Amino acid sequence: MTIQVGISACLLGERVRYDGDHKRSSFCADELSQWVQYVRICPEVSAGMSVPRPTIRLEQHQDRVLAVIPSTGADVTDALIAVADRHQPQLAALSGYILCTKSPSCGMERVKLFDPKTNAYERVAQGLFARRLQQLFPALPVEEDIRLEDAVLRANFMLRLFIYAGWQRLEQGLSAAQLREFHACVRPLLTAQPQSLAALDELTEKAAAMTPALRVNYLESLMKALSNPANLPADSSNALVPLNEYFERYLPREQAAELACLIRDFLPVA
Ligand code: SF4
Structure with a gap:
């Protein structure tokens, strides 16, 4: 894909x-x-x-953030x-x-936002x-x-990227039952965030039928929860231990043992 x-x-x-x-x-x-x-x-x-071109900066004008070319004043x-x-x-x-x-x-985030009267700035804006x-x-x-x-943020972005891509492939004609199936697959990734997990569990369990509102609500809540990077490796044991048990059922004995070993080495000493 x-x-x-x-x-x-x-x-x-x-x-x-x-x-x-x-x-x-x-x-x-x-x-x-x-x-x-x-x-x-x-x-x-x-x-x-054009390239090259005069620089742009963000300025606060009353309640609006404007992009302005300081050398010409163009908005x-x-x-x-x-x-x-x-x-x-x-x-x-x-x-x-x-x-x-x-x-x-x-x-x-943290883009410079200028006060046009004083030229002072704070790093508070978004492009x-x-x-x-x-x-x-x-x-x-x-x-x-x-x-x-940053390795943790990179891993988190990659995770979100692949989950989102998986969702996009499912989305057309998704039923409530398929939503529950999808949720069962991503559940282990949320075990470091019990509150978000409980909310998403409830959302999917109650879903009798798929509606546009449910689809949006589920996806936005899921991606928000996943954008909070887990504290690796301390937060990972809740996710890795059940995943290890899951893969044990399907992997040849040697590979299962190797995976268990890698997970044991990765997790902090209890
Ligand atoms: S930061 Fe964005 S606007 Fe600026 S050169 Fe790169 S792509 Fe273009």
Whole structure:
């Protein structure tokens, strides 16, 4: 199965940044590229801006965050938001998105937000394309290149990516019984988060029939719960012990013993 992942084009080495350079991520370009098919978008270029171009910054204007070109005063807010809207059908097929850190267009979090009167800033904003993307697809797994350098966050993103892709393949015509089957498969991954697990158990057990609201509610709750990375390896015993018991039934004896050994070594000493 092909997994499609959206990505800020500069992370794949495309020279589309304001200064004509790129921000190539070797994990994205060399490693992950073997497993997924990328859909690359540079929102600023898609919004009609040139390479190179003047820099953009986010400014707080009363209750609105605007993307402004300080050297000209031009407001490019709507143009950046419109890129996500225009690409919506293409974005709907994605199973995840990797965004470029700190960018006023692509940054997922902690982007500089300026006070235009004082030029002071706080790192509290989200890039405008990134914000619209997450408004349109709230359950979509999204990460930033810098965060993917952390092994725990990377593993968590990969997990969410594959679960979301699995869900997308099921979604058409999904029945309540199939939802329960899907939930039974992902349940062990949630055992480190008992509250979320109980809520999702209840949601699926009560489901007599599949409705659009149930589908959205289940997916958003599941992806939110999974986006909270488990504290490895301390939180893993609840998930790994039952998984080990499950695989023991199907693996040849030698492989089952090897798996049990790996799990024992991984888990903290009780
Ligand atoms: S707008 Fe996004 S994709 Fe384009 S150069 Fe900036 S960070 Fe990279």
